[in-house]
Amino acid sequence: MRYRGNHGEGQRRRSTAALLAAYHHRGDRSARTRVIEQNLPLVHSLARRFWRPSEPLDDLVQAGTIGLIKAVDGFRDDRGRDLGAYAVPTIVGELRRHVRERASASSVAELEEETLAAGARSQAEVSETRELVRAALDVLTPRERRIVALRYYRDWSQQSIAAEVGLSQVQVSRVLSASLAKMRDRLEAA
Structure with missing residues (x-):
């Protein structure tokens, strides 16, 4: 008997492929929403890799979700890849961009925050x-x-x-x- 892998994973991929086809070929926005919701655990997993105590996880998840949305909108199933493999670089790119933006703004924000905290008195x-x-x-x-x-x-x-x-x-x-x-x-x- 041949090993066929995780049955649940294959079913999930088929479900995602069907939803993506409904969105891309028929314009079904609810299918797009369901694909995004199904793949939010991937976003959370990647966001946790970028988390630091000074960076709220929710902000990272939001940035990663933007990457997921871009991946869902740009994904074409005729390229032979599954959405997860296609989405990871896009999500990671959005997370890196978010971290970079926050770092460049941090010196001004930290100065303002420190001054406001002291000024509260x-x-x-x-x-x-x-x-x-x-x-x-x-x-x-x-x-x-x-x-x-x-x-x-x-x-x-x-x-x-x-x-x-x-x-x-x-x-x-x-x-x-x-x-x-x-x-x-x-x-x-x-």
Whole structure:
């Protein structure tokens, strides 16, 4: 008798393939949702690899889920791969991008957080902190301020910001990096 592998795994793959076909060939959005839900354990597993005490796991799962959604939308079953193998690099890419973005923003955010925590004891210190942040934002162009606000105050993804302001995701990433560097320089000078 030949070994046929895990029966449950094969059934899951067939179910996923049928749902993906329903989504890609017939536009069935509920099938897309079910595929995403079925593959969330993969996202959680990969997100846990990137988790650090300073990084909320929920944020990582959210970033990984964006990668999963991109993988589901971009997957074509005629390439002979299963969704899991196709999705892992996309999910990991989103997780890395998220960690990179958070690291570049962390120095400004940490400075603001430390100053706000100390300022909680004194309204004057809180006002001073707000003025420092405003001054740091003032060194930015209106477009840079808008992009920074969408990313860090409204928590939009770079891809959403890119669609909103008419840039590519790579351009948004560059604008954010340059803006944070300008703000950091301003804060250090103050």
